[in-house]
Amino acid sequence: MTHRVSELTVAESAWFKSSYSSGEGGECVEVAAHAATVLVRDSKRPTEASLCFTAETWAGFLRMTAEH
Template identity: 85%
Template sequence: MTHRVSELTVAESAWCKSSYSSGEGGECVEVATCAAAVLVRDSKRPTEARLCFAPEAWAGFLQMTTGH
């Protein structure tokens, strides 16, 4: 099933900032999940473009990058 990012909405409180964020205004990503997708956005530009991944694709990405 394909979704447009604009069709997927999540509460602002659902967004989680990367644990690598220093809190000093560096470049960070935020991630939010919903039943259909995992959304990723730039923390400095939260209202601009977002990336949308199938949950399986995101899980594969995490597995590849963390080695778990």
């Protein structure tokens, strides 16, 4: 399950760019771990809402992407 998170505050130092994002200024996704959740945001719009995934859902997503 995913949730839109707007009021959750995470330190900027907790965010890192996805290994799938290029360093050439294209579309970049940033990820941060917070408690038992994983947050995902658009690096070009860091102050807007992030998506929040349970650790279990995020792990399933990573397994699925690794298979393809």
